[in-house]
Amino acid sequence: xxxxxxxxxxxxxxxxxxxxxxxxxxxxxxxxxxxxxxxxxxxxxxxxxxxxxxxxxxxxxxxxxxxxxxxxxxxxxxxxxxxxxxxxxxxxxxxxxxxxxxxxxxxxxxxxxxxxxxxxxxxxxxxxxxxxxxxxxxxxxxxxxxxxxxxxxxxxxxxxxxxxxxxxxxxxxxxxxxxxxxxxxxxxxxxxxxxxxxxxxxxxxxxxxxxxxxxxxxxxxxxxxxxxxxxxxxxxxxxxxxxxxxxxxxxxxxxxxxxxxxxxxxxxxxxxxxxxxxxxxxxxxxxxxxxxxxxxxxxxxxxxxxxxxxxxxxxxxxxxxxxxxxxxxxxxxxxxxxxxxxxxxxxxxxxxxxxxxxxxxxxxxxxxxxxxxxxxxxxxxxxxxxxxxxxxxxxxxxxxxxxxxxxxxxxxxxxxxxxxxxxxxxxxxxxxxxxxxxxxxxxxxxxxxxxxxxxxxxxxxxxxxxxxxxxxxxxxxxxxxxxxxxxxxxxxxxxxxxxxxxxxxxxxxxxxxxxxxxxxxxxxxxxxxxxxxxxxxxxxxxxxxxxxxxxxxxxxxxxxxxxxxxxxxxxxxx
Amino acid sequence: xxxxxxxxxxxxxxxxxxxxxxxxxxxxxxxxxxxxxxxxxxxxxxxxxxxxxxxxxxxxxxxxxxxxxxxxxxxxxxxxxxxxxxxxxxxxxxxxxxxxxxxxxxxxxxxxxxxxxxxxxxxxxxxxxxxxxxxxxxxxxxxxxxx
Numbered sequence: 001x002x003x004x005x006x007x008x009x010x011x012x013x014x015x016x017x018x019x020x021x022x023x024x025x026x027x028x029x030x031x032x033x034x035x036x037x038x039x040x041x042x043x044x045x046x047x048x049x050x051x052x053x054x055x056x057x058x059x060x061x062x063x064x065x066x067x068x069x070x071x072x073x074x075x076x077x078x079x080x081x082x083x084x085x086x087x088x089x090x091x092x093x094x095x096x097x098x099x100x101x102x103x104x105x106x107x108x109x110x111x112x113x114x115x116x117x118x119x120x121x122x123x124x125x126x127x128x129x130x131x132x133x134x135x136x137x138x139x140x141x142x143x144x145x146x147x148x149x150x151x152x153x154x155x156x157x158x159x160x161x162x163x164x165x166x167x168x169x170x171x172x173x174x175x176x177x178x179x180x181x182x183x184x185x186x187x188x189x190x191x192x193x194x195x196x197x198x199x200x201x202x203x204x205x206x207x208x209x210x211x212x213x214x215x216x217x218x219x220x221x222x223x224x225x226x227x228x229x230x231x232x233x234x235x236x237x238x239x240x241x242x243x244x245x246x247x248x249x250x251x252x253x254x255x256x257x258x259x260x261x262x263x264x265x266x267x268x269x270x271x272x273x274x275x276x277x278x279x280x281x282x283x284x285x286x287x288x289x290x291x292x293x294x295x296x297x298x299x300x301x302x303x304x305x306x307x308x309x310x311x312x313x314x315x316x317x318x319x320x321x322x323x324x325x326x327x328x329x330x331x332x333x334x335x336x337x338x339x340x341x342x343x344x345x346x347x348x349x350x351x352x353x354x355x356x357x358x359x360x361x362x363x364x365x366x367x368x369x370x371x372x373x374x375x376x377x378x379x380x381x382x383x384x385x386x387x388x389x390x391x392x393x394x395x396x397x398x399x400x401x402x403x404x405x406x407x408x409x410x411x412x413x414x415x416x417x418x419x420x421x422x423x424x425x426x427x428x429x430x431x432x433x434x435x436x437x438x439x440x441x442x443x444x445x446x447x448x449x450x451x452x453x454x455x456x457x458x459x460x461x462x463x464x465x466x467x468x469x470x471x472x473x474x475x476x477x478x479x480x481x482x483x484x485x486x487x488x489x490x491x492x493x494x495x496x497x498x499x500x501x502x503x504x505x506x507x508x509x510x511x512x513x514x515x516x517x518x519x520x521x522x523x524x525x526x527x528x529x530x531x532x533x534x535x536x537x538x539x540x541x542x543x544x545x546x547x548x549x550x551x552x553x554x555x556x557x558x559x560x561x562x563x564x565x566x567x568x569x570x571x572x573x574x
Numbered sequence: 575x576x577x578x579x580x581x582x583x584x585x586x587x588x589x590x591x592x593x594x595x596x597x598x599x600x601x602x603x604x605x606x607x608x609x610x611x612x613x614x615x616x617x618x619x620x621x622x623x624x625x626x627x628x629x630x631x632x633x634x635x636x637x638x639x640x641x642x643x644x645x646x647x648x649x650x651x652x653x654x655x656x657x658x659x660x661x662x663x664x665x666x667x668x669x670x671x672x673x674x675x676x677x678x679x680x681x682x683x684x685x686x687x688x689x690x691x692x693x694x695x696x697x698x699x700x701x702x703x704x705x706x707x708x709x710x711x712x713x714x715x716x717x718x719x720x721x
Contacts, residue, residue: 163620168626573621574620
């Protein structure tokens with residue numbers, strides 16, 4: 001332990017602690033910009049500088065370790081002056097158009113400028129004038145706004161091992177660029193959007209589709225139908241002034257109706273359906289000697305990753321479309337028939353915690369209904385903007401029900417939003433289908449939690465099924481390399497591209513730390529535990545769908561509408 | 575020698591990527607995109623990082639440029655000693671402006687920071703060889719060595 005004094009407060013902290021960590025212990029708030037709680041220390045922005053007695057130069061609190069007897073001053077006029085100058089210098093290269101920025105009021109640089117009362121910047125504003133990169137349907141990059149903190153690079157390189165971003169040039173010429181300085185679409189980017197969460201400013205964001213939605217709502221001949229993904233509800237509250245998990249589902253539905261959606265349905269319905277299709281696919285593969293381990297296919301960032309980096313393992317991917325796309329093909333066929341609405345009048349909107357879903361919806365093969373199955377995808381953040389724009393008071397809004405046929409869901413679907421959730425949901429159903437008995441405790445807690453890789457074994461009458469779960473693609477890589485080397489012991493592997501699963505997706509409210517992801521995961525299991533029905537095969541509307549339309553899992557109609565195939569991306573460079 | 579052969583030569587050397595880039599530039603005067611992609615593979619690094627290395631050091635160029643690289647020091651001592659006149663003379667003699675190459679691919683003009691020859695400002699280097707006390711009058715004589 002080391003005894004240090006911070007702003008006159010004495011404290012003993014473990015050896016090797018940084019000034020920033022020690023200050024946190026005593027409740028002294030030091031500003032940061034390039035620092036990220038889940039990433040390596042970068043110390044490149046210098047906003048966190050402090051005075052250390054005996055040192056002529058100011059020290060960066062994020063990187064400077066404490067020593068015995070260290071006396072630190074974090075708020076002297078010298079420190080404040082230095083921090084102001086640092087901010088002024090950063091702002092001198094930053095566009096002054098906060099009002100138009102996607103991160104207005106949710107920007108770390110803007111907050112610091114406000115905190116430090118930056119008024120008349122003595123440094124001339126010089127912006128590079130580099131064009132925005134609008135090459136992908138999921139993400140845009142606005143390099144002029146970049147403050148060179150490099151958090152996006154670490155998210156892409158270390159957390160996701162995608163390596164789509166790097167630094168070009170050096171010193172004052174340095175820039176964050178996609179590989180080889182090309183457009184994002186030509187880089188290995190898998191469109192997970194984790195760089196959006198990492199970015200402290202508005203240099204990376206989602207491609208917005210709110211205008212397309214408004215045009216559809218304005219058209220009296222168009223029936224606007226939406227699906228809500230499992231991870232959206234609990235995080236959406238964060239966008240509209242509530243705590244994580246506090247927005248009730250039926251109030252969310254009522255809000256969407258207020259905005260002008262004609263019908264609100266649920267992706268959870270097709271999450272339950274996915275379990276029936278995917279569970280049966282797994283059992284068929286095990287029985288018939290099919291390709292194992294089988295990988296889940298719900299996460300479009302993961303699909304892009306597999307198609308990009310593991311094209312030799314595409315046969316291991318479940319052929320099941322993601323719940324979003326299953327919903328898309330059913331809403332313009334089965335649901336349209338049930339509701340007696342011509343499919344061509346339906347404008348299918350999905351509300352997703354994800355930016356890769358925008359890319360997935362635009363895949364040319366996703367047109368099994370005879371139309372583009374999902375017309376647009378809105379992220380949780382975009383729906384938050386819609387709600388703020390519409391001025392709805394959610395505390396006074398009366399709850400509203402889902403429309404019929406594709407709105408029912410079970411607790412098994414709810415947990416799809418968390419890492420391990422698809423696996424747990426599958427085990428609940430596979431157990432009962434194989435054992436032909438009721439599962440006593442539906443909680444497979446071994447599948448839960450934030451650990452990078454989880455594994456479990458389930459004994460099904462002598463058939464021992466080995467499963468593994470990974471979230472974040474650096475963890476997925478470990479399991480994939482085992483499969484590639486032929487040493488994977490598993491039958492079934494769940495992969496979610498984003499840390500924490502969909503609750504940490506690239507389209508979720510800006511997530512500044514993994515602690516928030518853990519909080520969202522807790523909210524998911526609370527919702528699951530409160531459900532009366534918690535097994536996908538007991539979803540009555542799904543049963544009805546099989547009776548009236550699909551007839552059986554993996555049947556002819558299922559193959560036509562609910563299953564897909566994958567393509568190696570054959571990127572020129574990785 | 576093409577870049578594949580060069581890369582193979584340095585594949586087992588620790589930090590060999592930089593050495594290999596130098597050797598490729600010796601041949602081609604710049605680092606073609608394919609060479610950077612190939613280097614990433616040979617040294618087991620992502621292309622984004624190999625590109626980072628290729629653009630970090632000012633002696634590497636990722637854009638095609640003339641065979642003989644003329645670099646003019648723009649640091650303070652050379653600036654004071656009349657580097658601007660040397661720039662003007664070089665631009666006139668070669669018919670190109672700074673940061674470009676002659677159409678015949680023979681010469682490239684670039685700026686550099688101090689090359690450590692401040693005893694004889696202004697300084698230029700051609701393919702790394704320094705020329706001190708350069709004046710506009712000396713330019714054609716110096717260039718004649720490379721024609």
